[in-house]
Amino acid sequence: MINNNMIRIGIIGLGYVGLPLAIEFGKKFNVVGFDKNPVRIFDLKSSLDKNKDIKKKQFKQSKKLNFSNNLIDLKKCNIYIIAVPTPITSRKKPKLKYIKEACLDVSSILKKDDIVIFESTVYPGLTEEFCVPILQRKSGLAYNKDFFCGYSPERINPNDKIHRLKNIVKITSGSNNYTANFVDNLYKKIVTVGTFKASSIKVAEAAKVIENTQRDLNIAFVNELSIIFDKLQLNTYEILKAANTKWNFINYQPGLVGGHCIGVDPYYLTCKSKQVGYNPKIILAGRKLNDSMGVYISNKILNKMKMxxxxxxxxxxxxxxxxxxxxxxxxxxxxxxxxxxxxxxxxxxxxxxxxxxxxxxxxxxxxxxxxxxxxxxxxxxxxxxxxxxxxxxxxxxxxxxxxxxxxxxxxxxxxxxxxxxxxx
Ligand SMILES: NC(=O)c1ccc[n+]([C@@H]2O[C@H](COP(=O)([O-])OP(=O)(O)OC[C@H]3O[C@@H](n4cnc5c(N)ncnc54)[C@H](O)[C@@H]3O)[C@@H](O)[C@H]2O)c1
The missing domain is CATH 3.40.50.720 (NAD(P)-binding Rossmann-like Domain)
Structure with a gap:
């Protein structure tokens, strides 16, 4: 059992997700921010965030936060939070290299009673089916007896100055009741609007991945509408503006779906779905449409040039x-x-x-x-x-x-x- 004054947090991966988290926790607890990229650590040590998300002043406010790219500095931690990338391969399959490496690193320093919390976006089941066996193997510790896990997905929006870590309800979960409560209380210390304790790690994993999948599909729908309206020589934006005057019309805009969340996360869900014998139709159709928009828009430009x-x-x-x-x-x-x-x-x-x-x-x-x-x-x-x-x-x-x-x-x-x- 870890009591509150013993808490030492190690955050693995200091990108768009890990850095704001390290900054907030570093105001309350001793935190080691760890990243494999030495240049990133060099910058962060001089209070420079190349992502332009965290300002110099915020680094100063986080008095208990230190940065390192030396695994040894994480040894004294008892809570590990993993926020490494979960991209896809060129064949649109989950690329688990980074999360595997992070688990291997943590497994080499894991001790009795430690808690490992995952923040990376994954498919339902990945924490317990993929990460836990790695953590067990090298550490020799038993899951839910010697060490515990949690999953608390990140919902921030890159460079969104309104929806920040502190004012977005945070979903939390744990591998047993005690851990779920512990993880929930931990995040309550930094999230002012509160938390939502999910009934299991899998539920929390699934909730995150469907948030982005829903967004992807909604955009695919308006993208399809824009193709139809182009053919009808109607302005999609004017139509959406008119339709949006109805109380239950959902206001989405057509466009290019890029980045490493919305266009990626649905493939995590569909991968898991295929593993259990269901080939998703709607989700993959939405993905295909959104992925084809670049070429569609290019052709549209080409036609305008010809005209x-x-x-x-x-x-x-x-x-x-x-x-x-x-x-x-x-x-x-x-x-x-x-x-x-x-x-x-x-x-x-x-x-x-x-x-x-x-x-x-x-x-x-x-x-x-x-x-x-x-x-x-x-x-x-x-x-x-x-x-x-x-x-x-x-x-x-x-x-x-x-x-x-x-x-x-x-x-x-x-x-x-x-x-x-x-x-x-
Ligand atoms: N960016 C977002 O807005 C956002 C929002 C919600 C969820 N997520 C999810 O959060 C996770 C992290 O995303 P991000 O945008 O912060 O990624 P990022 O690429 O900005 O940062 C990841 C950091 O992890 C480091 N890293 C990679 N492997 C490592 C390892 N083995 N050990 C230590 N450090 C390692 C990289 O050097 C990098 O600095 C992903 O799963 C993503 O899908 C991102």
Whole structure:
């Protein structure tokens, strides 16, 4: 049994999820924030969060938090919280490499009475069927006798300044009654709006994965509507605005589904579903549709170019936005890359302008060099693909000035909806 004054927390994986968690727990308990990436630890030690989520001031407020990439520093902890990535492979299967490595590391330092809590998004059953055996094997400890587990999924939204860790109800769970209560009380210390104690780890795992799957499907539905309305030459946004005046119409917008949650998590659920003999139909249909939107949008742009007699092979295209969503520096799995890939070898030149993302990181991962600022009267096509506030501030007139007289300006997310007479 761990009493409150003995609590020492080790947080494994300090990305979008792990760092805010470490910051909050570090205000109340001794915390070691551990990450395999030495550069990340170097930055965090000097209070720098490259994700632009945590400010210097917040690092200072977390007085009991230390950072390390040395496993030995985690040895004195008795609560381990794992927040490593759970992506998919190129064949859209769960890639469990990171969670396996984290479990192997923790198993080498696990002691009697320790609790291991998982925050990574997984399929129902992964904690107890995949992680627990790894933890048992190397440590030689018995599950639910010598050590215990919990699962508390993260629901934060990258770079969302309103919905933060502290004000989102946190689902908690544990491997037995005692642990479930312990985990629940632990999170209550940092989540001001309270917690929801699920009846089991599997229930908590399933709840998280369906939240994102539901969102993916709802977006797939409006994406399908936008395809139908395009054919009918109707403006989808105008229709959605009208329909949204009904109290029970759910307001979703069409668009590209990227990032490493919404477009990934449904595959965790469908993988598990297949394992138990059911081949999901609706979930996979939604995924297929959302994954095809990049090519659909590219064809739409191409048609607009043809209508204006703009020759693709002579065209200069400006991409505005490369991150997977608005006002966010995260560009992993951004579907804008699908549109870039479509035009890359077809057009004369292609430039990308996104001041929100880290240009060095983009170059490192994709070999795409971002431009510092667009040229005037230069582009045949301007694609506004991400709803960054920055572009809104820049204003439609400046954007139009980047384009040649005969040009296509494509505003995917209707950022300039009120001024859309200018958008051509
Ligand atoms: N980003 C979100 O908004 C969000 C929201 C809810 C849930 N999630 C889930 O949370 C989990 C983490 O996501 P994230 O966005 O924080 O990922 P991230 O890529 O931002 O951060 C993960 C960190 O873990 C580190 N890491 C990888 N393997 C490690 C290991 N074996 N030991 C120590 N550190 C290791 C990486 O270096 C990286 O810094 C994923 O399962 C994700 O699906 C993310």
């Amino acid at each position: 204006k007699n703009i020759k693709v092979n002579q065209s200069k295209i400006l991409f505005m936005g490369i991150s997977f969503k608005e006002n966010c520096s995260d560009f992993r799995n951004s579907k804008v890359f699908d549109i870039i890939a479509y035009f890359k070898n077809k057009c004369h030149s292609l430039e990308v302008y996104d001041p929100i993302v880290d240009s060095k990181e983009v170059y490192k991962k994709s070999k795409i060099k971002l431009i510092k600022y667009p040229k005037k009267n230069y582009y045949d096509v301007i694609l506004i693909l991400v709803r960054h506030k920055f572009y809104k501030k820049l204003g439609v007139n400046k954007i139009i000035n980047f384009a040649k007289k005969n040009s296509v300006i494509f505003d995917l997310k209707n950022l300039f909806i009120k001024e859309n007479n200018y958008i051509r």
